[in-house]
Amino acid sequence: MGLRITRSAGQVLYGGYDLDGDDLENTFDHRIWFRRFYSTNKTRSAVVNIETDSGVVEAVMREVGADSVLQLERDVELTLVDIKEQYVDTEPFCEVCGRGDPAPKRRVPQGRFNIEGPRSYQLIRDDARKK
Numbered sequence: 001m002g003l004r005i006t007r008s009a010g011q012v013l014y015g016g017y018d019l020d021g022d023d024l025e026n027t028f029d030h031r032i033w034f035r036r037f038y039s040t041n042k043t044r045s046a047v048v049n050i051e052t053d054s055g056v057v058e059a060v061m062r063e064v065g066a067d068s069v070l071q072l073e074r075d076v077e078l079t080l081v082d083i084k085e086q087y088v089d090t091e092p093f094c095e096v097c098g099r100g101d102p103a104p105k106r107r108v109p110q111g112r113f114n115i116e117g118p119r120s121y122q123l124i125r126d127d128a129r130k131k
Contacts, residue, residue: 002116003123004081007034008108012126015072015115019122029053030072037083037109044083046111076117085109 007013016029025031031051035058038045044063049056050072059070061080070078086108090101115123 002114004112004114005123005125006084006110006112007125008110009034009036014124014126015076015117016122017120019124021124021128024124024126030076032072032078034111037111039083039085039109046080046083048078073117076115076121079114079116080111081114082112083109084112 005013011034013032013034014024014028014030015032016027018027020027029052033049033051035047035049037047045067046061047058048061048070049058050070060067061070061078062068063080063083068080072078087105088108090103090106091099092104093100093102
């Protein structure tokens with residue numbers, strides 16, 4: 001079993017064999033941008049952009065079937081496992097300034113992915129912090 005990771009839309013994951021945490025943009029083998037998640041009663045899918053040194057590929061991954069697995073390399077694959085919806089509190093609406101949200105909670109879909117690969121393949125989130 002590989003690594004299981006949850007990402008929200010708009011987040012990025014860097015993958016590679018020789019990643020430098022200080023220079024991710026110049027050392028990645030794969031830059032995975034989770035663009036959008038769709039969740040309806042009939043289907044759940046994710047739109048993902050994979051950037052490599054040869055260009056960018058956009059893929060639509062579905063939760064079930066052959067479209068749920070995306071082969072990044074010969075021995076590295078990304079699998080869409082599930083899409084969950086999380087509800088977060090919003091800033092209350094202010095009638096004076098017009099800012100905020102009239103709804104008390106906002107729906108944020110998140111994709112759950114499984115990444116299989118050799119131990120030498122590293123992954124770093126775009127929001128990772130050094131200790």
